[in-house]
Amino acid sequence: MTRTLPDAQRIDWLRLARTENVGPVTFDQLIQRFGEAGDALSALPDLARRGGRMASLKVASVAAAQAELDAGARLGARLICACEPEFPQALAALDPPPPLIWTRGRTELLHRPSVAIVGARVASAAGQRFARGLAAELGQAGLVVVSGMARGIDGAAHEAALGSGTVAVLGGGVDDIYPPDHRDLYLRLVEQGCVVSESEPGRTAVARDFPRRNRIIAGLSQAVVVVEAELRSGSLITARLAAEQGRDVLAVPGSPLDPRARGCNDLIRQGAAICEGAEDVLRALEGLRGFRDPPGRYAPPPGPEPDDALREKVAALLSPTPVSRDEMVRATGAPAAAVFAALVELALAGRAELQPGGMVVVG
Template sequence: MHDRPHGLSDAERLNRLRLIRSDNVGPRTFASLLRHFGDAATALERLPDLARRGGASGSGRICSEADAAAELAACGKFGIDLVAPGEAHYPSRLATIDDAPPLLGVRGACDALMRPMIAIVGSRNASGAGLKFAGQLARDLGDAGFVVISGLARGIDQAAHRASVTSGTVAVLAGGHDRIYPPEHEDLLAALLDQGAALSEMPLGRVPRARDFPRRNRLISGASLGVVIVEAAHRSGSLITVRMAAEQGREVFAVPGSPINPRAAGTNDLIKQGATPVTEAADIINAVAPIMERPIMLGVREDDEPLDFATDPSDRARIVSLLGPSPISLDDLIRMAGVPPAVVRAVLLELELAGKLERHGGGLVSMI
């Protein structure tokens, strides 16, 4: 385990919340800013200047002290703690991913967040057999001491949660803690908070939008040792979770199905691509046992690389000219621009703060 730093000061927690709630600051940008400037207060002071250098016309909204204080107070009333990576109740594996949330809203029996987790996901319109199998798997994993983590969606997710309510299950929400989707799972969420927990990186009041679900999925896979897909058709949304799990170096498990069952097409494909087939919980437990014995390492992340804001205008122009609507990898950009990596990273950060750059998975960037 990596050492847990002492808890943040109240002032630093407030400033970190202001920073992540400001326009154009995502988890990766947040990490770069914090590492470069040392604390959130300094980063907040520099935001307008960096966005201007990136070509922002107006000033992007910076979350005010009052708004952040109001959010913290509302979280307190709701029983939500906002925790940073390395603090108690921040899942240790989640802290190691590239785009870990700088502050995670957690509530419930939060000790469950410190136990080993296995994700179970799958089709929203699952078959009766699929729902039954997901429940059996979740029960058996719970009996073996694992916490089942999923996305509270209809179908496989809810079957996995319901079967592990007493052993401990974690629901990852796509919206704020007070905007449960689908609404008919509010009772399930209330029940699972006794022995389990709910987590979200979104502010209270945030109604989940389509693009929030893939963001949520990276948390489901990131917090877990491995992801089990029970049923998935060819173009199933749960395959996004699998892609993220693979990018994060997590184990991928798939439940095989009949080749003539369309609901098994996605899972059978995953097995052909190298996912571990699962017919019982022991298949998962045996595969993750060696991983659990290894210490959790914070890898060197791309954000650990330095930034150099002393940019020559011609260097900046060359970097910008290489960017367009088609995603390009950071490595290609550095090579083609012939500019030091620290300069390229700084220019990309400025463009992002100006609202002009989009980051994709796998280190790809494009202009908006």
């Protein structure tokens, strides 16, 4: 149920999202279990203790949340929580959605049909030309172009789509201009397009932020087009996330002699559609009518709280190999609500990691 949060509840929502060991999955489970972020915050210390945590859980303070809101306000940025009607429908359909996003610029672009164009940072001249042409044609067809403001393919796609609508998703805060030589592009994106981030304003991106950024790039888009990518490329992570989210994945074929074509050619071997121009993207989008309800966001009915024996049984079943939460329920033979609650407690204690898509690994 969508609702606009009053100021006090907005601070609670932000505090819960910024609390130690509370990722998108744990956040989602806590909201489903307790209803309000404030109630979840009150329960956190006891839940973490039951999960086996010895030290105090680092819960974000009211002062820290207010400082983040003030930093965003100084930038003219906007915080949108996942429960609010302004939150993009495409992201709301993820399992689970990011708890919140910060935006700068034209937020209305987040509600239009979008296609992501991603690819190599060290892109060929031909690859950049293709990305510019594709972005321009998709813009003329009424689609917003989403990318990550990186050098190469990303920058070329943004440049070509500034007039028709483009969204840049950043790994750092909405004020983190990276690479620095894209400062002029960033300023034009804020003025003519939209900049989005899951991170707090003022944060400089580190390596672990980019998979989260890639998930949002894919999540905002109905399709992802990879123009150039080596076999070990962040663009391929975006493509994989898009496939997991039920989005269309297209790849531009290239010469087997060019390492930047190997990732795209491999995607095609794995079943991605070939993209030779905007017609291929538009054909892939034919018949799509928005986004389906989230496929895996199942909230078990209220049930018994996990006892120590079940909690430790669940912990013993965890390993570095991801398994589904449903598999954990089958392995324990316990009620789903109790197993899910045990996993949240273990996650808060740092003993489990709850991943998007319903998977869990040892913490």
